[in-house]
Structure formats: C-alpha cells, structure tokens
Amino acid sequence: MNDMHVTRRNFLKITTTAAGGLMIGFSLPRLAEAAAEGGGGEINAWLTISPDNIVSIVTPQTEMGQGAFTAVPMMVAEELDIPWENVRHVAADANRHVNNNNLYTTTSTGGSTTVSRRHPYIMQAGASARERLRKAAADRWGVALETVVAKQGMLTSGDKSGTYGDFAADAAAVTLEQEPAIKAYGDWWLLGKDVKRLDVPTKTNGTAVYPIDVTVPGMVYAAVQSCPVPEGRLVSFDFEAIKAMPGVIAAVEMKQTKDVAAFTDMRSGVAVVAESWYQAKNALAVMPVVWDNGRGATMSYESQTAEAMSLISKPGTLVLNQDGNIGKNLDTGVNHDAVPGLIEASSKVVTGEVYSRPYETHSTMMPPCAVADVKDDRVDVWTFTQDIGRSLNEVADQLGRDAKNVFLHQTQLGGGFGGGFNMFVHRQAVAISAAIGKPVKVIYSREEDFAQDAQRPPVWGTYKAALGDDGLPVALVTHFVGEEKMPAFSQRGVANMPYLVPNRRHEYSAVQSHIPIGYHRAPGANSTGFIVEQMVDELAQAGGWDPLEWRIKMTEGNEPWQRVLLAMKEKSGWTTDLGRGEGMGCAVVESHGTIAGCVANVTISRRGQIYVDRLQFFINSGFVINPLNAREQAESSAIWELSHALYGGLDVRDGRVVNTNFDSYAMLRIADTPPQIDVHLEMSQDKWWGGLGEPAGPPTPPAVANAIFYATGTRVRTTPLSKASL
Amino acid sequence: MAITLNINGRDMAIDADPQMPLLWAIREKAGLTGTKFGCGIAQCGSCTVIIDGNAVRSCNTPVAAAVGKAIRTIEGVSENNDHPVQIAWQDLTVPQCGYCQSGQIMSAVALLERTPKPSDNEIDKAMAGNICRCGTYPRIRAAIHKAAELGKA
Ligand code: FES
Numbered sequence: 062m063n064d065m066h067v068t069r070r071n072f073l074k075i076t077t078t079a080a081g082g083l084m085i086g087f088s089l090p091r092l093a094e095a096a097a098e099g100g101g102g103e104i105n106a107w108l109t110i111s112p113d114n115i116v117s118i119v120t121p122q123t124e125m126g127q128g129a130f131t132a133v134p135m136m137v138a139e140e141l142d143i144p145w146e147n148v149r150h151v152a153a154d155a156n157r158h159v160n161n162n163n164l165y166t167t168t169s170t171g172g173s174t175t176v177s178r179r180h181p182y183i184m185q186a187g188a189s190a191r192e193r194l195r196k197a198a199a200d201r202w203g204v205a206l207e208t209v210v211a212k213q214g215m216l217t218s219g220d221k222s223g224t225y226g227d228f229a230a231d232a233a234a235v236t237l238e239q240e241p242a243i244k245a246y247g248d249w250w251l252l253g254k255d256v257k258r259l260d261v262p263t264k265t266n267g268t269a270v271y272p273i274d275v276t277v278p279g280m281v282y283a284a285v286q287s288c289p290v291p292e293g294r295l296v297s298f299d300f301e302a303i304k305a306m307p308g309v310i311a312a313v314e315m316k317q318t319k320d321v322a323a324f325t326d327m328r329s330g331v332a333v334v335a336e337s338w339y340q341a342k343n344a345l346a347v348m349p350v351v352w353d354n355g356r357g358a359t360m361s362y363e364s365q366t367a368e369a370m371s372l373i374s375k376p377g378t379l380v381l382n383q384d385g386n387i388g389k390n391l392d393t394g395v396n397h398d399a400v401p402g403l404i405e406a407s408s409k410v411v412t413g414e415v416y417s418r419p420y421e422t423h424s425t426m427m428p429p430c431a432v433a434d435v436k437d438d439r440v441d442v443w444t445f446t447q448d449i450g451r452s453l454n455e456v457a458d459q460l461g462r463d464a465k466n467v468f469l470h471q472t473q474l475g476g477g478f479g480g481g482f483n484m485f486v487h488r489q490a491v492a493i494s495a496a497i498g499k500p501v502k503v504i505y506s507r508e509e510d511f512a513q514d515a516q517r518p519p520v521w522g523t524y525k526a527a528l529g530d531d532g533l534p535v536a537l538v539t540h541f542v543g544e545e546k547m548p549a550f551s552q553r554g555v556a557n558m559p560y561l562v563p564n565r566r567h568e569y570s571a572v573q574s575h576i577p578i579g580y581h582r583a584p585g586a587n588s589t590g591f592i593v594e595q596m597v598d599e600l601a602q603a604g605g606w607d608p609l610e611w612r613i614k615m616t617e618g619n620e621p622w623q624r625v626l627l628a629m630k631e632k633s634g635w636t637t638d639l640g641r642g643e644g645m646g647c648a649v650v651e652s653h654g655t656i657a658g659c660v661a662n663v664t665i666s667r668r669g670q671i672y673v674d675r676l677q678f679f680i681n682s683g684f685v686i687n688p689l690n691a692r693e694q695a696e697s698s699a700i701w702e703l704s705h706a707l708y709g710g711l712d713v714r715d716g717r718v719v720n721t722n723f724d725s726y727a728m729l730r731i732a733d734t735p736p737q738i739d740v741h742l743e744m745s746q747d748k749w750w751g752g753l754g755e756p757a758g759p760p761t762p763p764a765v766a767n768a769i770f771y772a773t774g775t776r777v778r779t780t781p782l783s784k785a786s787l
Numbered sequence: 788m789a790i791t792l793n794i795n796g797r798d799m800a801i802d803a804d805p806q807m808p809l810l811w812a813i814r815e816k817a818g819l820t821g822t823k824f825g826c827g828i829a830q831c832g833s834c835t836v837i838i839d840g841n842a843v844r845s846c847n848t849p850v851a852a853a854v855g856k857a858i859r860t861i862e863g864v865s866e867n868n869d870h871p872v873q874i875a876w877q878d879l880t881v882p883q884c885g886y887c888q889s890g891q892i893m894s895a896v897a898l899l900e901r902t903p904k905p906s907d908n909e910i911d912k913a914m915a916g917n918i919c920r921c922g923t924y925p926r927i928r929a930a931i932h933k934a935a936e937l938g939k940a
Pocket residue numbers: 823824825826827828829830831832833834835844845846847
C-alpha cells in the first residue's frame with residue numbers, strides 16, 4: 062500500500078471531461094455526470110462547480126463507513142473556501158483514473174491513510190482550483206490578482222463580485238505560474254470542526270447502493286463455492302444431478318488464476334447460476350462436488366498451536382531493522398546477543414508465560430458480492446473492493462481486455478476493515494458472466510465468506526526480563542511466533558514498542574499454513590498489543606510499580622505518549638484498588654502513527670461473567686480534521702476489538718474453518734456494549750499526522766484483560782476472554 | 788406461481804415459489820433492495836422487516852407465511868426520510884457502513900410502536916437480534932431514546 066511519490070503535477074493535468082461510458086444499473090453519480098447535469102465547469106479532475114455554485118468533489122477512496130466520502134470533500138472544501146452546504150460528494154471514475162496515468166494518485170483505501178498520508182495532494186487540488194478562480198476573476202475584471210479575494214464561494218475585488226460558479230468555466234482554462242502551498246494548521250476554517258458524514262441520510266432509508274443492490278437488465282444470480290480447504294482444487298462436479306431443480310441455469314467451473322494462494326487470485330471452485338440467488342444456493346448445496354483438498358487437509362488450529370508452542374520454547378531468529386536496531390533506535394549500541402546472558406545473571410528475573418490470539422475473520426456485514434456484465438465491447442463491474450483501480454486492472458488482465466473498455470463502478474461498501482483488499486469476487490463474477498454470456502450477480506453465503514476470507518493470523522508471544530533495583534526492567538527478551546506469510550503482523554507493536562528498556566532482544570519464529578491471511582483493522586497491533594500490554598502490567602507488578610506510573614516512567618521524553626498517558630492519569634479516575642469483583646485496567650498501543658490509550662472498567666459476576674462497564678480512550682494522532690468522525694471511528698474500532706476479545710476465535714479442523722456463521726462465531730451485540738464509552742482527543746498538533754480509522758481497537762482487549770486481573774487476580778492470556786474460568 | 792404480497796401498503800403480484808424466503812422475494816422480485824442479506828439463518832438481523840407489527844427476519848420466513856399480511860420494509864418507514872427513528876439516526880450519525888442499518892431501524896420502529904418509551908433493558912432485548920459489525924451500538928441505544936422523545940412531540 063505504498064503511495065506513489067506525489068508531485069504537484071500529478072493532479073494538475075487539466076483534462077477535458079471524459080465522455081463517461083454508458084451507465085447501466087445504479088451507481089453513485091460521477092463527476093462527468095455531475096458536470097453534465099449542472100452544466101458546470103470541471104476545474105480539475107477533483108471537482109466541478111455548477112453555475113448555481115454547487116461544488117461536486119470526487120473521492121477516489123472507498124467509503125466503508127469510515128468517512129472517506131466526507132473527509133476528502135472536507136479537505137478540498139477547506140482550501141477552495143466554499144460553504145459546506147454547497148458541497149456534494151461524487152464517486153471517482155475508476156476507468157478515467159487507470160487510463161490517465163493514475164489520475165488520482167491512488168484509489169487504495171486502507172491503513173487509515175486517507176487523511177494522514179493523502180492530505181497534501183488532496184488539499185492542493187482545492188487550493189489550485191481556488192487560485193485559478195481568482196486568476197479568472199482578475200482577468201475578466203481587469204484588476205490586479207492581489208485584489209481578488211476568494212471566500213465562502215464568492216470572488217470579490219473592490220465593488221465587483223461574483224460566485225465561483227460564474228467563473229468556473231474560465232478557471233478551467235487558467236494555467237498558474239506557480240501552484241499555491243496548502244494551508245497550515247491554525248489557518249483552517251472547516252477542518253477541525255465536527256462535520257456529519259454526507260452519506261448518513263442515504264443509510265437511514267435504504268437508498269445507499271452497495272454492490273449487492275445493483276441490478277442490470279437480464280441479470281441472473283450465482284452462488285459460489287471454492288475448495289473448503291483453501292489451496293485445494295476442484296476435481297469434478299455433477300451438474301446433471303441438479304439441472305432439473307427450479308430456476309437452475311448452469312454450473313460454471315472457476316479456475317485458479319495463479320498457482321499460488323495469493324490474495325486476489327481466483328481460487329479453484331464452482332458456481333451454480335439460477336434465476337434467483339436462493340435457488341442457486343440451494344442447488345449448489347446439493348450438487349455432488351469432488352475436491353482435492355491439497356496440502357492443508359490435515360491441519361488444525363490445535364496442531365498449529367502445538368507447533369507454535371514447540372517453536373516458542375526454543376530460541377527464535379533475532380529481529381533487527383535496517384539500522385541494526387529492534388525498534389525506534391532505542392537500542393543503538395546494544396549487543397543483542399548478550400541480552401539473554403544479562404537476564405541469566407540477574408537476581409530478579411520475570412519469566413512470562415505464553416500469550417496468544419486466535420484466527421479472526423473480517424465478517425463484514427455485507428458478504429462478498431459483485432455484479433458483472435461482460436460484453437464484447439465493454440465490461441461493467443460493481444464489486445466489493447477497497448481499491449477500485451486495482452480491481453479494474455485485475456478484470457482487464459483476466460479477460461485480456463483493454464482497460465479503456467472496463468468500467469468498475471464505485472458503490473458503498475458494507476464494511477471493509479481490510480477485507481476489501483483480499484477479494485476475488487470480481488474475478489469470479491466476470492468469469493461467470495463471460496462463460497454464460499449474461500450479466501450475473503454473485504453473492505457469497507456467510508459460510509462461504511468465513512471459509513474463504515483472508516483471516517487475521519494467530520500470534521503467540523512470551524518474554525523474559527531482568528529487573529533492576531528500582532523495579533524497572535534492565536533487560537528484556539521477547540519471542541513471538543507468527544504466520545510466515547506476514548511476519549510483520551507478529552512484530553509490529555512489539556519490536557517497536559516505545560518503552561525505554563536499555564537492553565532488548567526480539568526473536569521471531571513462524572508457523573506455516575494454507576489458511577489465507579490478510580489485513581485486518583490495525584493489522585499486527587491488534588494481536589501483539591494484547592500481549593505486550595499485559596506483559597507491561599506483569600513487569601510493573603513484579604517491580605512494585607503502578608502500571609500507569611510504569612508506562613509514564615518508561616516513556617519519559619516521548620511527548621506524544623506522555624500526552625496520552627498523563628491525560629489518562631488526570632481524567633480517567635485511575636485506580637487499581639476497587640471493590641471485590643471490580644477492576645480497572647489500562648493499555649496503550651501505537652498503530653498507524655497514532656497513540657491510543659484505553660482505560661477499562663469491568664465487573665466480574667460471581668458466576669464469572671464479564672461486564673465491561675466503561676471504556677475511556679485517549680487518542681493522539683497529531684491532528685484531527687473531523688473530531689466527530691474520529692470519535693465514531695474510535696467507538697467502532699473499540700467495539701470491533703472488544704467483540705474479538707470477548708467472543709471471537711475461528712477454529713480450524715481438517716484444514717477448514719469450522720465455525721462459519723454467526724451461530725458458531727459469536728459477535729458482540731448491543732447488550733454486551735459498554736454503557737459508557739468516552740473518547741478524549743489529546744492532539745499534539747505537531748508535525749505528524751496519524752490515522753484514526755483503527756487505532757482505538759488494539760488497546761481495548763489488553764485494557765479489559767488487565768482490568769479482569771485487578772478484579773479477580775486471574776491473568777487471562779488468550780481470547781476469547783468469555784471462555785476463561787474466572 | 789403467482790403470489791400477492793402486501794408491501795408498504797401496496798399489493799404486489801410476484802411470481803415466486805411459496806417456499807422462497809421473503810428476503811429474496813422483496814429484493815429480487817419486488818426490487819426493494821434496502822432490506823439486506825447477512826447470514827441467511829436468522830442470526831444477524833440485516834433482513835429485518837415488520838410483519839403485522841412484529842420485527843421478523845425475512846431470510847427464514849417463506850413467502851407463503853407472509854401472504855395476506857402487512858409487510859413493511861425500510862422503504863416504507865416514511866416518504867421523506869423523516870420518521871422519528873430516521874431523524875434520530877441522522878442526528879446522532881448512527882450509520883457507518885450502513886449495511887445493517889435497515890434492519891436496525893426496522894427493529895427500532897417495531898420496538899417503539901409497542902413500547903414508546905423503552906428502557907435500556909428493553910432496548911437491549913428488542914435489538915438483540917441485530918448485529919452491527921461497525922459497532923454503532925452506543926449510538927443506536929442513544930438514538931432510540933432520542934426517537935422516543937421525538938415521537939412524543
Ligand atoms: S440475513 Fe436474516 S438474520 Fe441474517
């Protein structure tokens with residue numbers, strides 16, 4: 062998910078409005094149509110202004126509930142200086158993007174980066190448009206450019222005035238000698254204010270359009286199944302056996318697009334096509350299918366755990382970054398090989414037990430789905446993706462079509478959380494549509510979703526430390542076991558933890574499996590945080606320190622962390638000394654450049670039931686452009702992780718996920734939701750920008766687990782916590 | 788076979804197998820896509836509609852069981868997106884991805900019609916069948932209280 066290097070020229074190409082392809086079915090309005098309907102001028106590829114001064118702003122990123130469709134227009138509107146009521150959101154044209162040298166730089170949506178990483182060029186698009194409007198007005202009025210003021214949608218100079226809309230067409234033709242710089246914090250009039258997301262009203266009356274809602278004339282429906290043991294292959298299927306079932310039209314083999322189980326490659330499987338989706342699903346369920354299950358057939362989560370336990374009991378591989386340090390240059394000059402010896406020689410050793418987190422699944426409320434219409438001269442696709450440009454290119458590549466003739470339409474997504482990076486449902490939809498010569502809608506059953514999802518990989522971790530006379534650690538060895546396909550997921554948040562332990566060593570070992578894994582909200586930190594932040598509490602306790610004071614002491618001089626920790630101390634009512642059955646715990650995890658602290662209050666009933674009474678968050682992402690959305694995302698990611706902490710955990714047996722629907726993979730429901738969740742934004746307002754879509758998640762499970770410890774004296778080292786006997 | 792369903796106060800003739808789950812008849816046959824599919828086994832509530840005043844999971848309700856009854860979907864909650872529940876949902880910016888929200892709103896509407904001023908406990912009970920993966924529960928709870936206030940006015 063690396064950004065291309067952004068130059069000012071990237072977005073300054075002035076393109077005449079592309080004659081947008083014929084739209085069929087429903088989709089969000091695109092810029093070309095907004096311009097055509099309103100008769101307004103497209104000032105650059107990011108916006109048009111209509112004669113009645115309505116500004117339509119493009120969002121290349123996907124909306125999954127995280128607020129991209131509002132954040133991008135806010136950033137443009139800030140610079141353009143237009144009343145927020147005049148702003149409309151329009152979807153990006155993926156075809157125009159990929160066929161114009163990545164016009165919008167990137168359409169990738171993840172890693173909490175839409176604002177934190179992309180604001181420079183997005184804000185610049187608005188600034189550039191504003192300056193071109195000023196120049197257009199100066200030219201028409203014959204006045205000096207310096208006298209023209211652009212403010213709240215109006216251009217003025219002396220007694221002359223006009224709306225942006227009056228000058229939009231002229232501005233589109235203006236070339237600037239120099240592009241303006243973007244505004245700095247402190248000069249903002251819109252950014253930093255609570256703004257309600259623009260898409261909310263469409264989501265209270267059923268009008269928001271998701272891929273699953275798209276209808277194309279003549280469309281049929283497909284239910285799909287890939288090998289239940291991922292990486293396995295289809296051997297045969299017996300269409301004759303289901304042919305006479307009501308509505309059934311065809312069965313189509315889906316061929317693995319590559320010989321490896323990569324993220325977005327279509328897996329070997331079969332589709333049944335019918336007049337209705339439920340007919341397709343019923344027929345697929347009874348169609349005889351023979352699979353070759355492949356290398357994963359005997360693997361289970363239990364066998365994988367046994368392997369991990371064996372690996373963690375032996376030394377692992379030393380992890381260092383390019384600078385030869387473990388994390389953030391905290392250990393420069395340390396002989397990492399000497400650290401275990403230091404611990405052996407110490408008289409005060411703390412030996413950790415093994416902590417772990419199991420597999421979790423994305424389980425977006427909208428299951429994977431896509432509509433495809435493959436014709437001889439053009440291809441139209443609506444799909445679940447967090448990167449419309451990449452998915453478009455994948456479709457063109459798979460079908461051997463020119464990307465100019467592929468139209469992938471942006472819709473709302475029913476959740477994403479990283480899952481939209483690992484989808485191959487668009488590939489399946491175009492393969493089926495091409496095979497049967499009809500438009501088709503593919504919908505995964507929930508069981509198929511859970512079976513094929515790119516799961517969050519499990520992690521195991523342990524540690525050994527030596528304490529000094531002051532009770533603080535002088536040496537620490539951590540050893541984490543992760544999945545070899547994504548080593549970073551078991552290192553982030555551990556290797557680079559900010560605690561000032563003078564002698565550190567981090568070791569890594571890997572288990573292998575055929576289970577597909579992928580990005581999940583705050584990948585890595587979501588699992589490692591649970592382990593590190595309980596380790597911290599154990600070390601604090603062993604050294605006679607209050608766990609919050611320990612964290613404050615061990616991050617001295619680190620302003621962003623201190624800001625969070627001191628706020629926790631001042632505002633949370635912190636104490637480890639509550640009545641019987643009650644506990645308060647804290648944890649802080651940094652992810653996506655944002656430091657998020659959580660203080661949890663729990664009550665444990667006499668029967669061992671966990672009640673999370675209150676969660677308080679203290680978040681420092683440097684800047685925040687929409688505090689309302691920041692709070693919403695904090696609540697959302699906290700509940701996301703609380704769900705995994707209390708209930709989640711996928712089980713794998715005989716190579717396949719066995720709990721594949723909500724009856725066996727439980728989710729947090731409203732009654733389990735903490736009655737009180739407070740979000741404090743503690744911004745450094747400094748030079749760096751962190752993300753806000755994910756970071757409140759990772760500190761939640763360890764804060765709850767630490768609170769459980771203070772309530773019961775029992776340390777719970779794995780999740781789901783609800784299965785612990787308390 | 789031809790079946791008549793009364794959806795949002797209008798009779799609709801649809802051609803469907805009587806065993807077809809009502810969800811798919813509403814989405815594919817009646818063309819009302821606000822009602823969503825999430826699990827197919829009455830566990831998530833995305834498909835919630837109101838039948839004769841009760842919140843019902845349409846994914847496991849056969850079409851035959853809904854004949855002759857008044858079916859309400861999200862599209863029938865109000866003309867202008869201004870039912871007290873919808874207003875409260877907008878004021879408190881409840882929906883995130885929005886996918887579960889038609890079902891949440893239908894459950895909330897059914898609750899408030901029966902219990903105009905529900906307690907937290909009553910809310911928890913009535914909303915227990917609706918999962919929100921985006922975790923909008925705190926706002927749902929607050930919005931139901933707010934809708935109760937708005938409804939009184
Ligand atoms: S789709 Fe009906 S309850 Fe989930």
